[in-house]
Amino acid sequence: SQTIHQWPATLVQPVGSPLSLECTVEGTSNPNLYWYRQAAGRGLQLLFYSVGIGQISSEVPQNLSASRPQDRQFILSSKKLLLSDSGFYLCAWSILAGADTQYFGPGTRLTVL
């Protein structure tokens, strides 16, 4: 069966510091991968998605970036965090077949102080 991992689970970072969040998927090949952000009490906002290694599409212009160095690894980064980057970051995967349902990881709660 497929599983998706995210780490760290929680992170507190000062403004201006770098960021690296990691997401890995097991049990499937060539998944579509997604990064979402959820502000407190709000819905999810799609940040990036990837259909293959090195292929990244950005949905929202911001100081975040994403990379996919391996088939089942998706990384969210920032060179300098802003206060507005605080939130709950969720990674998801899907297979482009049938319903193409997206399955989410446990998330990373980021607080920028």
Next chain:
Amino acid sequence: AQKITQTQPGMFVQEKEAVTLDCTYDTSDPSYGLFWYKQPSSGEMIFLIYQGSYDQQNATEGRYSLNFQKARKSANLVISASQLGDSAMYFCAMRPNDYKLSFGAGTTVTVRA
């Protein structure tokens, strides 16, 4: 742009009773998918149920059913025989004919004993 509307910010339901969560959507794509997710306080997004726009029958998954009214562009979730563990935030989402999943603002459900 796709739009998902969930008009009920919060709902209370008595244990063992049914509850209906409203969702309306707006899209010009003839082919699309509708999804419901559950987000408990832990934060993980749990996939509940899927309805394709061309599906003739309403989707059901255990105690979850989706009341799909295509002409009205509505996709309400019905939870039957509510349990205390159903207390969570519920999100309606739509994926038109691409990878992008758009989410509503969510409805918080509280099940009372």
